[in-house]
């Protein structure tokens with residue numbers, strides 16, 4: 551397994567359940583050091599929808615012009631961005647959007663229920679709760695438009711007006727006068743992705759059939775014919791029967807030896823995590839501010855706020871004005887309840903495919919190289935489900951890969 555982010559570690563868990571001995575290699579010193587480190591922590595089944603949709607081209611044009619506060623393009627002359635962008639545009643038709651969103655929702659629902667099974671089996675504690683998420687609107691037109699869409703029935707959403715929301719959770723009174731209404735979903739959960747990944751890695755190590763080597767960078771492969779016999783690293787050579795690449799945004803670099811370039815673009819996002827001073831003013835459930843496009847999650851005694859999709863290549867710099875945007879939001883709505891001066895700022899690169907669906911399958915030209923990569927804004931949500939699907943493929947068992955994976959001519963989805 552190449553990669554000890556949330557995708558690599560959950561796939562290792564499922565492979566061990568299928569009876570494999572698993573060696574996980576990661577160039578970082580600890581699990582979840584990259585994109586899985588400080589994300590919003592929302593198991594966002596209710597948000598499982600493709601970014602590529604009929605409204606996206608207009609939004610991208612506005613982003614190019616610098617008119618979108620939450621979507622930015624700061625690396626225009628990037629050939630990888632143009633290649634990715636053309637494919638993204640092809641996926642914006644209404645029918646394609648629906649097809650991809652349905653696939654993402656299926657994998658996300660599966661991910662959430664598999665997470666709860668795993669949590670019970672391993673007794674993992676990661677500031678989790680499974681009682682839903684609020685989707686809030688401060689713009690009346692936006693809220694009215696949302697009410698025309700799908701909710702109720704088996705969508706898991708219930709629409710609520712502002713007074714009911716504030717009665718349900720008095721901490722939402724901080725939006726009094728601005729809040730127009732919102733939805734509550736009962737299909738979402740929350741939890742600290744980094745705590746989860748680290749506890750699962752520790753638990754797997756204790757169980758005995760998964761071994762982790764950190765500080766170990768994969769540099770190449772010993773390829774004979776169509777088969778990889780060993781993975782080459784800066785700390786040695788590791789013989790293997792199968793290789794799984796779950797390296798997030800580094801995946802295209804690691805498949806280059808096989809002549810394959812998956813369309814996975816690093817879409818940068820930012821988070822800020824604040825110590826909570828007064829929990830009575832912090833909403834219990836996470837919420838997504840659909841008007842300002844921020845996610846706010848209480849994780850134990852910390853409040854985490856995340857936002858922004860920035861197309862800046864592999865640059866992970868934490869840009870001051872981007873995180874100031876998060877601090878201003880928190881100072882406006884939660885001043886006194888958190889210690890803004892003690893914020894921990896972070897930036898991560900979402901491994902994003904044009905359709906939003908991850909690549910799950912075997913590289914067609916090889917006998918034993920597998921991909922589990924490209925989960926974009928929903929990696930934490932899909933992780934345990936995607937790991938199960940890929941492990942079943944490798945074990946030759948029935949699986950839902952064909953329904954949920956991104957397709958490509960170089961990918962076999964058994």
Ligand SMILES: Cc1cc2nc3c(=O)[nH]c(=O)nc-3n(C[C@H](O)[C@H](O)[C@H](O)COP(=O)(O)OP(=O)(O)OC[C@H]3O[C@@H](n4cnc5c(N)ncnc54)[C@H](O)[C@@H]3O)c2cc1C
Pocket residue numbers: 552553554555556557558575576577578581582583584585586587588589590591592593594766767768769796797798799800804818819820821845856857897898899900901923924925926927928929930931932
């Ligand atoms: C701001 C933000 C908020 C988000 N919020 C949410 C959310 O609320 N819910 C949700 O579902 N998702 C969310 N996401 C998305 C989610 O965090 C990612 O989809 C997920 O973490 C990707 O996991 P991964 O394991 O594929 O990648 P990573 O976590 O990046 O792991 C890849 C690993 O591969 C290793 N690696 C790379 N190259 C090599 C090499 N050559 N040799 C050895 N090791 C290598 C890296 O060190 C790394 O540990 C968010 C993302 C961001 C940025």
